[in-house]
Amino acid sequence: MLEEHAKVVQFVSLAGQVTGRKKLQKMVYIAKKMQFPFHEKYHFHIYGPYSEELTLRVEELCTMGFLTEQMEDKGSYVQYCYEATEKGADFSEALCEEPQNLKEVVYILNNKSARFLELVSTLLYFDELPKTEQIEKIHVVKGKLNFTEQEMEDAFELIDMLNQYKVN
Amino acid sequence: MLELSYATKKLDEEKVFKDPVHRYIHVRDQVIWDLIGTREFQRLRRIKQLGTTYLVFHGAEHSRFSHSLGVYEIVRRMVDDVFKGRKEWDESERLVVLCAALLHDLGHGPFSHAFEHVFDLDHEEYTRAIIKGDTEVNQVLSRVAPDFPQKVSDVIAKTYVNKQVVSMISSQIDADRMDYLQRDAYFTGVSYGHFDMERILRVMRPQEDRIVIKSSGMHAVEDYIMSRYQMYWQVYFHPVARSAEVILNKILHRAKELSKENYQFIHEPTHFQAFFNNNIELEDYISLDESILLTYFQMWIKEKDPILSDLSRRFINRRLFKYIEFDPANEYEKLRDLEDLFIQAGINPKYYLVHDSTSDLPYDFYRPGEEEERVPIQLLMPNGEIKELSRCSEIVDAISGKRRSDHKLYFPEDALLKNGKQKTLRKQILNVLRG
Numbered sequence: 001m002l003e004e005h006a007k008v009v010q011f012v013s014l015a016g017q018v019t020g021r022k023k024l025q026k027m028v029y030i031a032k033k034m035q036f037p038f039h040e041k042y043h044f045h046i047y048g049p050y051s052e053e054l055t056l057r058v059e060e061l062c063t064m065g066f067l068t069e070q071m072e073d074k075g076s077y078v079q080y081c082y083e084a085t086e087k088g089a090d091f092s093e094a095l096c097e098e099p100q101n102l103k104e105v106v107y108i109l110n111n112k113s114a115r116f117l118e119l120v121s122t123l124l125y126f127d128e129l130p131k132t133e134q135i136e137k138i139h140v141v142k143g144k145l146n147f148t149e150q151e152m153e154d155a156f157e158l159i160d161m162l163n164q165y166k167v168n
Numbered sequence: 169m170l171e172l173s174y175a176t177k178k179l180d181e182e183k184v185f186k187d188p189v190h191r192y193i194h195v196r197d198q199v200i201w202d203l204i205g206t207r208e209f210q211r212l213r214r215i216k217q218l219g220t221t222y223l224v225f226h227g228a229e230h231s232r233f234s235h236s237l238g239v240y241e242i243v244r245r246m247v248d249d250v251f252k253g254r255k256e257w258d259e260s261e262r263l264v265v266l267c268a269a270l271l272h273d274l275g276h277g278p279f280s281h282a283f284e285h286v287f288d289l290d291h292e293e294y295t296r297a298i299i300k301g302d303t304e305v306n307q308v309l310s311r312v313a314p315d316f317p318q319k320v321s322d323v324i325a326k327t328y329v330n331k332q333v334v335s336m337i338s339s340q341i342d343a344d345r346m347d348y349l350q351r352d353a354y355f356t357g358v359s360y361g362h363f364d365m366e367r368i369l370r371v372m373r374p375q376e377d378r379i380v381i382k383s384s385g386m387h388a389v390e391d392y393i394m395s396r397y398q399m400y401w402q403v404y405f406h407p408v409a410r411s412a413e414v415i416l417n418k419i420l421h422r423a424k425e426l427s428k429e430n431y432q433f434i435h436e437p438t439h440f441q442a443f444f445n446n447n448i449e450l451e452d453y454i455s456l457d458e459s460i461l462l463t464y465f466q467m468w469i470k471e472k473d474p475i476l477s478d479l480s481r482r483f484i485n486r487r488l489f490k491y492i493e494f495d496p497a498n499e500y501e502k503l504r505d506l507e508d509l510f511i512q513a514g515i516n517p518k519y520y521l522v523h524d525s526t527s528d529l530p531y532d533f534y535r536p537g538e539e540e541e542r543v544p545i546q547l548l549m550p551n552g553e554i555k556e557l558s559r560c561s562e563i564v565d566a567i568s569g570k571r572r573s574d575h576k577l578y579f580p581e582d583a584l585l586k587n588g589k590q591k592t593l594r595k596q597i598l599n600v601l602r603g
Contacts, residue, residue, distance in 0.1 A: 002496055002500055002523055039288075043326070044325055044326045046331060046334070046543050056573075060575075063497075064573075091500060094500070094501070141327050
């Protein structure tokens with residue numbers, strides 16, 4: 001009970017600070033694809049894999065005082081920034097153990113941009129397809145973002161690197 | 169052999185289904201008529217739209233079948249009455265969006281949410297598998313064109329190239345939500361959930377890769393957002409319906425656990441074996457429906473395992489768990505104490521002490537969110553400018569900016585009140601639960 005909530009707090013706590021809801025969504029998705037035990041259900045939305053359950057859970061955790069959410073008004077849009085509170089850290093420590101390698105994966109992902117993580121998570125969403133078809137899919141579903149060949153290569157490279165940390 | 173005219177073939181006479189929400193569902197396309205007749209679509213008659221909610225709102229026995237027809241009808245009206253002839257609407261997308269609307273819920277399992285949770289399944293994946301697999305639905309779609317099943321599947325997966333088409337079935341104001349809010353309101357008998365859909369349809373406009381709403385229709389959209397908000401709190405998050413879902417979830421967990429332990433069931437649960445062993449073929453999935461689950465629950469009442477028997481009896485006879493409000497922020501440690509007390513009292517807390525929160529449910533509220541998180545409702549202003557709904561509507565801004573979560577602890581109060589062994593301990597548990 002409450003373990004799924006505790007895992008999200010632990011994730012944010014390991015990151016220190018996550019800037020942007022979209023970034024948090026993609027980070028958790030990528031970690032989930034690396035078989036870390038997150039059970040939030042994801043579906044594809046216009047901007048890539050998205051979990052309504054994770055959105056609700058983060059909202060609950062903010063209400064509980066286990067996460068803080070800072071809103072920054074960027075003019076035409078707002079951006080949210082998340083951190084775990086001390087109370088949240090105690091809660092996650094009491095309810096869940098830290099999976100091996102999660103810290104490294106969170107660190108790597110948190111150092112990437114939301115745009116790049118959108119690309120990586122979308123490639124992973126289509127990971128049952130051969131590489132060329134994955135790239136084709138990106139052009140179909142993310143045509144407007146104009147990802148460069150270099151970004152695609154970097155994304156595949158990151159996926160290879162993350163696979164070393166994959167939970168068996 | 170491919171029939172070139174099949175995609176555009178019309179029935180000699182229009183068929184209509186009488187429908188309590190839309191009055192009539194109109195079918196002229198041969199493809200749609202053939203899809204409705206497939207065994208996979210007919211199976212949706214045996215899956216209730218609102219799962220266990222009928223145990224609270226007794227009218228809520230309506231099926232995924234009627235909802236799917238409703239979504240189809242709304243999309244049909246969009247493409248035939250509103251979008252037709254507009255230069256930003258591609259008429260060649262008509263059939264794919266109608267098929268996707270009709271089939272969007274095809275992969276729902278019995279008591280969808282609990283079933284998916286226990287067996288770690290995703291109904292959307294099964295919808296796509298049925299569309300692309302060796303099924304009657306696939307045979308019908310393949311007659312249109314070999315790549316047509318894939319196109320319909322892509323629309324449902326939201327990866328289709330034309331985002332307007334995706335938005336009609338899956339966005340924050342789509343045909344799916346517009347049908348289920350009205351249908352669920354009608355069948356539960358509640359007075360929320362009603363809004364002026366006619367008006368919303370009239371002010372929808374296809375524009376670039378999205379569907380926008382003319383700002384003159386903002387008040388109708390406000391009403392829709394309010395209905396959605398009310399329905400979530402009054403119907404979808406109803407605590408007693410959640411109690412029934414908690415029990416259903418635990419029955420399936422228990423049966424799965426017993427199967428793993430090689431427990432000898434009186435009646436072999438053949439329909440579940442593939443799910444217990446995580447070796448599910450498409451046919452296993454299609455073969456299951458709610459009537460089969462309820463039959464097993466009836467049989468499991470007679471099982472020797474006291475937990476499976478008790479939980480099944482509770483579900484069938486509606487002896488549900490009671491609940492208390494729970495504040496995890498300040499009480500999460502209390503949970504551990506309660507679990508210990510349950511064990512001492514000989515009650516397995518894994519099955520009889522359950523935390524449940526809003527994030528355990530599959531419904532979503534309207535949120536403008538941050539840029540590129542998900543697509544908000546966009547208003548088309550008279551000067552051609554686009555504005556996000558909550559920036560224009562104070563009502564929407566007020567409800568979409570507020571968080572409201574809800575946590576409950578469910579437990580079998582009747583078992584704790586029973587006389588007999590451990591009576592003092594059980595009383596102590598009740599005192600802790602009641603604070």
